Amino acid sequence: MSDLSFDLGEPAPPPKPEAYRVLARKYRPQTFAELIGQDAMVTTLGNAIKRDRLAHAFLLTGVRGVGKTSTARLIAKALNCIGADGQGGPTIDPCGVCDPCIAIAEGRHIDVIEMDAASHTGVDDVREIIEASRYSAVSARYKIYIVDEVHMLSKSAFNALLKTLEEPPAHVKFLFATTEVNKVPITVLSRCQRFDLRRIGSDKLAAHFAHVVTAEGFEAEPEALALIARAAEGSARDGLSILDQAIAHAGLEGGGVRAVVVRDMLGLSDRGAVRAMFALLLGGDSAGALAALRKQYDLGVDPLSVLRTLLETVHGVTLAKVGTEPDPSQPVEEREALADWASRLSFPILHRLWQLLLKGHDEVARAAMPIEACEMALLRVIHASQLPDPGDLARQLADGKTPAIQAPPQQPQPAAAEPVAAAPLPASTAPALPDTVEAIRDLLARHGRHALGEAVRNHARPTRIEPPEIELGTQRPIPSDFARDLADELKRITGARWRVTTSDAAGQPSMREAEEAAEAAKEAEVRNSPVVAAALAAFPGARLLGVTPDRSVG
Structure with missing residues (x-):
């Protein structure tokens, strides 16, 4: 039986479109x-x-x-x-x-x-x-x-x-x-x-996303791709999912993938605006910082995101200060700002900022009123940065001095102004400038800088001390930031601008070396005394455990 076919003149059905793949x-x-x-x-x-x-x-x-x-x-x-x-x-x-x-x-x-x-x-x-x-x-x-x-x-x-x-x-x-x-x-x-398998770097992810956008027939701003790469946190799949959403936004609004759209889509704070807010915090401008926070909040930015970006800023400044290579995905103006702050802020100030912001971040995450909690956290950062350490206050009170606490300034200061970590003592109570290593160490200890004071004891081998100038010998190595940190701390405490330089000369022995030499000389003197020498000879193998100062009262 032959097959029969009938041509009814109907058009062939259109090909079924291929299903979209993410x-x-x-x-x-x-x-x-x-x-x-x-x-x-x-x-x-x-x-x-x-x-x-x-x-x-x-x-x-x-x-x-x-x-x-x-x-x-x-x-x-x-x-x-x-x-x-x-x-x-x-x-x-x-x-x-x-x-x-x-x-x-x-x-x-x-x-x-x-x-x-x-x-x-x-x-x-x-x-x-x-x-x-x-x-x-x-x-x-x-x-x-x-x-x-x-x-x-x-x-x-x-x-x-x-x-x-x-x-x-x-x-x-x-x-x-x-x-x-x-x-x-x-x-x-x-x-x-x-x-x-290693976490994929932001620069490699951004380059990959640029290739994908081109293959899909779209355009994208480099900053937008950098934002997506940073949000992906090393995951190519997460980044491509975000990019898929960003392209959908671009298709609705026309044009390419723009950074402002990506930032709004992810709920990210404007990093430029947060850098300006960070400058206001360092300048002590309470009203300006709160106004900047409210502006971000009105734009739909989560207060937690603002604090997270401020923490990233402090972290970036700290990395720049220790000499870490800058992130190539960062905009040029951000790298310049971080480098500028790194040259002006000391490690103690950066550590204090980090702790204050981290505490604020935890509080806002649990708060029933996040924006209000964020405002209080920023005010605490501004006011706490103006206060000396509690240890400083206790020592000043113990010395019979009136603690000097500087009120935060009422007018904004330039972003480049050096932040105040603790106010210098007034002229009437300011101590005379120390002119010996021992006096410098004691001054640092009285103001709670015990670690730096111990570093002075171990490493400072002066060739010249003429306050406010110090020249240290470097025949033996010293920590790379020692001279700079010492000058910054002495300036903060005394109010004078100190200049600490180094030379190739040997310098005087450090306090620790002098103490060890004195102990060795005293031990040799005791060991050579007739009584101790006779005891050591009578008991072979006996050891001299230590030399106790003579405490007899005449």
């Missing part, structure tokens, strides 16, 4: 070259493949979104690739066109089994793997088991896996991925070759 899936790496920031792991794996020294089990660790599962699939490709001509072997550069490569990329290869340990935690699930692993691969070179979030397996499941994991069949490879490697038993860790 960027995190669309741009999942398909080759090791596309894997971001894991060069060390790729090199190690490539050398192992070339030398035919493949482990039977691999453990991939790292934070979310760095590419653990993608790397496991790439390893499966690398081990099972047969090349475009069907004659190839394991390679670090899988062809991507042979049947195994295509099937693995599409997640349908019969010999590459993926299991989510979060939903298959029991010993029965592992027992199925053990039973199936005895049989050879159907079509691939290796039968590969990819177990995601392996730390979720139960203790009994891990125990059941141990023997097979230690001596698996030659045709089986295990690939484990986890975000919490500390929860994986050491007995399992010892049977795996471990790769720690």
